[in-house]
Amino acid sequence: MRVRFAPSPTGSLHVGGARTALFNWLFARGRGGRFILRIEDTDRERSSPEMVEDILGALRWLGLDWDEGPFLQSERLDRYRQVANQLLSANQAYRCFCSTAELTAKRQAAAASGKPWKYDATCRGLSPDRVSERQARGMPSVVRFKGPREGEVAFEDRIFGRIAHRTEQIEDFVLVRSDGMPTYHLGVVLDDLDMKISHVMRGADHISNTPKQILLYRALQRPVPEFAHLPLILGPDRTRLSKRHGATAVTTYRDQGYLPAPFCNFLALLGWSSKSEAESLSTDELIRRFALEGVNKSNAVFDLEKLAWFNSQYLRNAPAERLFPLIRAELEKEGIWKEELGSSDRAWMLTVVDLLKKRVRMVSDFATQGRAFFADDFEIEAKARRKFLKDKALPLLMPDLAARLGSLPVFGLEETESALRTFAAENGVKAGLLINAARALLTGKAVAPGIFEVMVALGRERTVARLSGTSWVENEQEG
RNA sequence: GGCGCUAUGGUGUAAUUGGUUAACACGCUGCCCUCUCAAGGCAGAGAGUACGGGUUCGAUCCCCGUUAGCGCUACCA
Numbered sequence: 001m002r003v004r005f006a007p008s009p010t011g012s013l014h015v016g017g018a019r020t021a022l023f024n025w026l027f028a029r030g031r032g033g034r035f036i037l038r039i040e041d042t043d044r045e046r047s048s049p050e051m052v053e054d055i056l057g058a059l060r061w062l063g064l065d066w067d068e069g070p071f072l073q074s075e076r077l078d079r080y081r082q083v084a085n086q087l088l089s090a091n092q093a094y095r096c097f098c099s100t101a102e103l104t105a106k107r108q109a110a111a112a113s114g115k116p117w118k119y120d121a122t123c124r125g126l127s128p129d130r131v132s133e134r135q136a137r138g139m140p141s142v143v144r145f146k147g148p149r150e151g152e153v154a155f156e157d158r159i160f161g162r163i164a165h166r167t168e169q170i171e172d173f174v175l176v177r178s179d180g181m182p183t184y185h186l187g188v189v190l191d192d193l194d195m196k197i198s199h200v201m202r203g204a205d206h207i208s209n210t211p212k213q214i215l216l217y218r219a220l221q222r223p224v225p226e227f228a229h230l231p232l233i234l235g236p237d238r239t240r241l242s243k244r245h246g247a248t249a250v251t252t253y254r255d256q257g258y259l260p261a262p263f264c265n266f267l268a269l270l271g272w273s274s275k276s277e278a279e280s281l282s283t284d285e286l287i288r289r290f291a292l293e294g295v296n297k298s299n300a301v302f303d304l305e306k307l308a309w310f311n312s313q314y315l316r317n318a319p320a321e322r323l324f325p326l327i328r329a330e331l332e333k334e335g336i337w338k339e340e341l342g343s344s345d346r347a348w349m350l351t352v353v354d355l356l357k358k359r360v361r362m363v364s365d366f367a368t369q370g371r372a373f374f375a376d377d378f379e380i381e382a383k384a385r386r387k388f389l390k391d392k393a394l395p396l397l398m399p400d401l402a403a404r405l406g407s408l409p410v411f412g413l414e415e416t417e418s419a420l421r422t423f424a425a426e427n428g429v430k431a432g433l434l435i436n437a438a439r440a441l442l443t444g445k446a447v448a449p450g451i452f453e454v455m456v457a458l459g460r461e462r463t464v465a466r467l468s469g470t471s472w473v474e475n476e477q478e479g
Numbered sequence: 480g481g482c483g484c485u486a487u488g489g490u491g492u493a494a495u496u497g498g499u500u501a502a503c504a505c506g507c508u509g510c511c512c513u514c515u516c517a518a519g520g521c522a523g524a525g526a527g528u529a530c531g532g533g534u535u536c537g538a539u540c541c542c543c544g545u546u547a548g549c550g551c552u553a554c555c556a
Contacts, residue, residue, distance in 0.1 A: 008556050043555055100554070107553090116481040118552075142554050160484070169482060169552095177554040184556045208483055208551035231485080231549095238548065266491095269504090273492050279504050296492080299549060303490045306505045316518080359517040387515080420514095435514035447516040 001033030002198045005059075005066075006188065008040040009051035012249040013058035015302060016203060016233045016241060019267045023230060024201050025064045026268065026290035036195055037069035040188070042181050047074075058250045062260045063283065071195070073187050080182035083190055083220070084143050084175055092219045093175055095131050095141040096123035118171035119144070143176035145185075145216065153211040158228035158292045160204075165211040173212055185209065189216045197225050204229040204299075228292055231271045232299045241302055253307075257330070257362030262310035270300040280313045312361045320353035323363070327353060330367040336375040352457050355449045372443045373457065380472060384440035394437050395473045397427060401434060402468035411460040417452045441466050 005021040007013060013021075028035040037059070041047040056070065073080075087093035103119070110117035124146065135141065147170055154164035175186040182190075192200060207229045217224045235245035247253060253263060265281055273296065274281060274289045281289070315323070331337040341349045356370045372378045380389070404423050408415050420438075424431040435451045442454055442463060455463045 006556090010556075040556065046555070096554095103553090111480075114480050116552085118481090140554095144554095163483075165483075171552085174554050179554080181554085183554070188556090203550095204484075205550055206556085209556090211483095229484090234549080236490085240549075269491065271491090275493070277493095277503055279491090298485050300492090301490060303505070306491065309505055312517090361517095384515090430514095432514050439515060445515085449516090451514055 001028065001031055002036060002196055003028050003033055003201055004036040004038055004069075004192070004195060004197050005064075006038040006040050006191070006202075007055050008043065008046075009048060009055060010043060010046040012051060012054040012251055014241070014248040015250060015253075015267065016248075017055075018058065018062060018250045018263075019233060019270060020201065020203055020230055021059060021064050022062065022264055022267050023272070023290070023295075026287055027199065027201065027292070028067075029287045030290050033198075034067045035064075036071070036197070037066035038071045038191055038195070039069075039073065040184065041072055041074045042184070042187050044179070044181060054249075054251060058254070061254050062250065062264060068195075071191070073182070073191065076191070077181070079194070080176070080186055080190060081180065084182070084186065087145070087175070087219060088143060090219075092146050093143050094124055094126065094146050094172075095135070096144045096172075096174075097126075097134050097139050097141045098122055099140075118169070119173075121172055124172060140178040142174045142178050144172040145175050145212075145219070147172050147212075147215055153214050155210060155214055155224065155227055157207070157210075158199075158226055159231075159295050160207065160229055160297055163207065163210070167211075167215070170212055170215065185212055185216060189213045189220075192225060193217075193220070193222055199226045199228060201228040201230065204231050228295070230295065231297055233270055234299050234301050236301055236303075238299075238301065245302070246304075257364030258307070258311050259314055259326070259363065262314040263307070265314075266307045266310045270302070271295055280310065308361050315357050315360055315363070318357070320350040320357065323353055323357065323366075324350065326363045327366045330364050331374055333364075334367040334371065336367065336371065338374070341374070348457075355453055355457055359447070359449065369445060369447070372445070376462070378444040380440055380444045381446065384444060384446040385472075387446050388436040388440040389472060391433060391437070393427075393429060394433075395470065397429065397434065398437060398441065399468045399470070400427075401438075402464045405455070405467070406460065406464040408460070411456065411463075413452050413456055416455045420452075438467060441469070441472065 003024040005017075005024050007017050007021075025035050027033065039052055039055070041052070052070070052072075059066070084093065088095070098119075106120065107117050123144070148167045151167045152164055153167055153170070154162060156162050173185055174183050176182055191197075210227055210229075214224055233241050235241045237245075241248055247256070250263070254260075261283055262280075264283060265279075265286065268281075268286050268290070269279060272290070273294050274286075275294060276289070328337060328342065331341070338345075352370070352373050353366070356366055356373070360366060360369060367374070401420065401423055404419055405411070405416060408419055420434055421431050424434050438451050439448050439454070440446065442448075442451070442458060448454055449457075458466075
């Protein structure tokens with residue numbers, strides 16, 4: 001069993017492409033097949049090497065490793081020309097000299113009068129003499145497939161079932177452009193043939209192209225592979241996902257702090273169902289369960305909320321150890337990484353990660369939401385001030401509380417809690433008032449882990465320093 | 480316009496391939512817990528399966544039509 005993913009490098013890898021790649025990969029990994037990567041870069045204008053790099057990078061990030069390739073179509077040009085010539089001499093293709101201008105004029109005329117249009121096969125019957133005469137004159141030409149004029153092309157799609165077209169509605173499509181480059185149709189079938197692809201799994205936007213390709217297989221007298229077309233991924237407005245809908249490139253999800261495993265998990269469930277109750281599945285489970293039978297036919301809407309949920313699930317359940325390198329990268333990005341965190345303070349760092357991971361949605365949140373744990377310079381966010389630092393009694397109470405905590409013989413969870421609560425009782429205020437004020441002062445946030453866990457994590461020294469500091473007071477009085 | 484495909488709560492999907500009070504997850508609402516926010520627990524709203532016809536004792540499931548959406552209709556893939 002051999003499958004492939006064949007993106008064209010005209011843009012970065014988008015979520016639809018990633019889903020196609022993932023399905024192919026899951027299919028191969030689940031049944032001992034080979035996953036081949038091929039780059040369809042025959043469109044010179046729109047393809048670029050940078051995009052090839054982007055795509056490879058995105059696939060690596062997703063963890064979709066390939067067994068063969070990447071093969072570039074631009075390196076197989078001789079092969080396409082050879083077969084095109086073979087088709088030409090077998091009278092299964094012909095040279096067409098119609099100019100783009102002529103063609104578009106005809107097409108527009110047809111459209112204007114509401115008539116359907118397909119290439120009118122003007123050059124199909126050209127005599128060999130005329131052809132060589134025109135070529136001698138240097139007239140540019142393309143090679144068109146000489147399709148059958150009657151009959152039917154049908155195939156059994158593994159997902160959509162039987163799909164049939166009448167051949168007369170298929171035009172004589174172009175195989176080789178006037179610049180000598182093959183078109184998509186020639187490229188795919190030849191590559192899939194040469195690379196011995198057994199299952200062609202791709203987006204449903206190719207479903208109407210398949211009959212053309214089958215005609216080519218027939219002309220070449222080669223067996224047709226299995227086809228499995230995948231429903232498309234749409235934006236919230238049910239139109240095809242595009243930049244209009246926000247982020248479509250998988251690298252932007254990577255950069256935003258999503259993790260590959262939950263990202264794949266989410267993608268896998270777009271158009272496919274494991275038929276199990278649990279949806280949060282590891283990559284291994286996805287591999288084990290994936291089957292073409294579970295793929296459905298209708299297009300799916302990309303739901304960011306659910307993706308975020310998968311991500312937070314994964315984060316919450318992941319061992320701190322595994323998250324460590326990712327968080328380190330985020331801290332470096334924020335400029336608050338310190339070498340000790342990787343050595344002497346490593347164990348401490350892991351406990352902080354365990355503390356934070358339960359209420360985080362993205363990896364980047366560790367560096368933003370959790371900044372106060374790793375750095376002493378942090379802002380107290382406006383929301384925290386507003387919610388927790390307004391009380392007039394606070395400027396007097398907090399330094400005293402700090403002193404009380406500072407004098408504790410043991411600085412643990414229970415000790416800090418009972419110290420704070422008795423302090424509150426002595427001063428006739430609710431513990432919550434002090435707790436929340438401490439939250440703002442210690443973390444700079446209105447949202448944080450349990451306050452005594454925070455204190456213990458920060459340690460006595462930093463806790464006392466932050467609680468007794470008074471720089472926040474003036475700001476409050478102004479506001 | 481032509482051709483093709485699809486159609487279950489707001490979203491993703493289920494429903495022993497004709498027999499269920501139409502299920503699960505995300506999201507949403509309320510309550511509990513509580514030091515915030517999550518998480519967790521509990522309760523709940525939300526679809527009668529696009530619409531209309533058939534077939535059948537019985538249709539989410541089979542057939543036809545309509546509508547809508549999507550795809551293809553390039554010397555783009």
